[in-house]
Amino acid sequence: MGGHTKGLAVDLIADPDDPRHGTTAGHWAHHRADVPQCDPCLIAKARYDKQRRVNDYQGKVRKVSTLGARRRIEALQAIGWTNTQIAEAAGFNDRQGLQYAKYHDQITVPTFERIATAYERLSMRVPPDSFGKSRAMAAARKNGWVPPLAWDDIDNDEAPAAAAIPPKPKPDRLALLQRADEAEQTAKQAAEEIGVSQEGLNRWCKRHGHMDLYFRLLRRDPKFNGNQYRAA
Ligand SMILES: [Zn+2]
Structure with a gap:
């Protein structure tokens, strides 16, 4: 090994008795030391990569209840934000993402997070007057949707604070x-x-x-x- 300048790490991972063989640490040691990978280290790395792909995938498709997202959309409509504006703030290309959240029991975590982000952005602002605003508020009144301030914990409250529930219109x-x-x-x-x-x-x-x-x-x-x- 004359003229070798890789240092101590080379020697250790090049030693078949190095306890790191067969682990991802071993894989990285081979890599750093420029020592060809042994089979156990290659297998460990492949297993690690596969697990990471599985985790990523599960993160993307993991689903949560729609309740919190739906309450957020409804609360935003109660103060006059339109579906289109909410979808835009959530980064959806169209209203489909919102529609999906409204009419299904479960949504993926990324979809929930987009809607939660839109809610953070819009819930403390008053939308500009428009026909859409009036229509959103009318729909909310008709359906009994409450504004953001009606919720202490929009994800976990059983129901909105009683004072915030709009009174039912008196029968004509x-x-x-x-x-x-x-x-x-x-x-x-x-x-x-x-x-x-x-x-x-x-x-x-x-x-x-x-x-x-x-x-x-x-x-x-x-x-x-x-x-x-x-x-x-
Ligand atoms: Zn190895």
Whole structure:
């Protein structure tokens, strides 16, 4: 080995008794020392590479529940961000990525991370006024989607904070009365239906120009004698 300048490492890995043979450390020692790989070290390296590929692959296809991603998308819509804007912030080429997250039970980790990043970016900003913004907010109201501040822990909360849940819109009183009328109810029944006294029903109908409706209901009351409540 005259004129050899590789130093001590050469000697050690060149020694078949070096305990590193058959390990990735051995592989790197061969490599550094420019000593041809022995079979056990080649096999160790191949096994290591394969495992790393498997790990990478599993990282890419590992799936998580969609819950957190869906809540994030819905919360962003509740403050007026559109699907298109959210998809853009998430780095999706189109809205498909978002749609997938919304309608499937599980998404891949990278997809989740993209949506979480978009949420970080957008949740504390107010989107500019636009038709899309109004439409996003209307959809959120209709579906009961809550804004970001409604969540303490958007991934793990069972439900949003109660105060943040938008109240259900009151059923349209006129629609209820019309339905009562169609069902041939009396004024008394109709008043009960909308949760007011009969006097209250009378006042409401007067105020809103529905006295015709009121009298139709009233006439069905068996006690109504036909003269008592004529409009003045
Ligand atoms: Zn070796």
